[in-house]
Amino acid sequence: MDKHILIIGAGIAGLAAGCYARMNGYRATIFELHDLPGGLCTAWERKGYVFDGCIHYLFGSGEGQPFHAMWQELGAVQNRPMINHDEYQRITDGEHTLGSIWSAGIRASTLTWKWWTRPRR
Structure with a gap:
């Protein structure tokens, strides 16, 4: 019997x-x-902006990282360079950097505290 x-x-x-x-x-x-x-590992456009929902799937995919072996087995990373940036993500209000997510953890700028504690209307 064929397994399906x-x-x-x-x-x-x-x-x-x-x-x-x-x-x-x-x-x-x-x-x-x-x-x-592709599920969340696709991109979509809204109001002139392109949203890439895939970046979190690539985090930890470089050589020696947890997901690298899986991507190797699946044939997804052969001959594809992985670039490891120190800054993974930046949070901004359009004018100021409120914080960043770094490969080694989260660092928040002093503007973050001011932005989160500002009076709300």
Whole structure:
């Protein structure tokens, strides 16, 4: 009897599950509601801005990092350079940097405290 796995959702987890199923001799069918695979690992546009929902999936993907072996097994990082920036994300109000998320943790600027404690209307 042929082993067959049904997978609901074509996000990173569903796609990885499908790949691992096939690598281990199973048939796999992935069902996805959206018209594109990738789940949160896609980009979309709203009011002239492009939102990349994928960056958090790449955090920790460089050589020697926790997810690197998985990406290697799935064939996703071969011959692709990983650039490790010190600053992972910046939080801004459009004029000032309120804080940053760094590879080594979170650092908040003094403006953050002033912004969060300002009087609200």
